Amino acid sequence: xxxxxxxxxxxxxxxxxxxxxxxxxxxxxxxxxxxxxxxxxxxxxxxxxxxxxxxxxxxxxxxxxxxxxxxxxxxxxxxxxxxxxxxxxxxxxxxxxxxxxxxxxxxxxxxxxxxxxxxxxxxxxxxxxx
Numbered sequence: 592x593x594x595x596x597x598x599x600x601x602x603x604x605x606x607x608x609x610x611x612x613x614x615x616x617x618x619x620x621x622x623x624x625x626x627x628x629x630x631x632x633x634x635x636x637x638x639x640x641x642x643x644x645x646x647x648x649x650x651x652x653x654x655x656x657x658x659x660x661x662x663x664x665x666x667x668x669x670x671x672x673x674x675x676x677x678x679x680x681x682x683x684x685x686x687x688x689x690x691x692x693x694x695x696x697x698x699x700x701x702x703x704x705x706x707x708x709x710x711x712x713x714x715x716x717x718x719x720x721x
Contacts, residue, residue: 690718 694715701711 693718 697711697714700706701708
């Protein structure tokens with residue numbers, strides 16, 4: 592058996608160990624990253640589950656409140672009240688006085704001397720349409 596120099600053998604072992612250690616370190620690093628991602632995903636899933644549970648609790652609470660609330664009325668609201676229609680009045684005396692009343696008033700003014708007989712006669716013809 593041939594024996595080489597002991598230094599070379601030692602160098603080979605050292606290089607082989609270094610390569611193995613480097614590879615093992617890289618593998619370990621990748622594995623740690625994978626575990627961190629899985630842990631992050633698990634934490635995110637747990638947070639999502641907590642949010643869903645809180646929302647479900649809120650929904651149940653609202654449903655219970657609605658259960659105890661009085662039901663909405665099932666009938667139509669009363670009709671809107673309108674102002675009453677204007678009352679129908681009996682025909683009032685016309686705004687223009689009757690011929691007889693007007694002639695009596697003019698006669699009184701003539702008798703008091705406020706208007707002349709000519710004015711009275713002119714107005715009488717006008718009222719009677721003569």
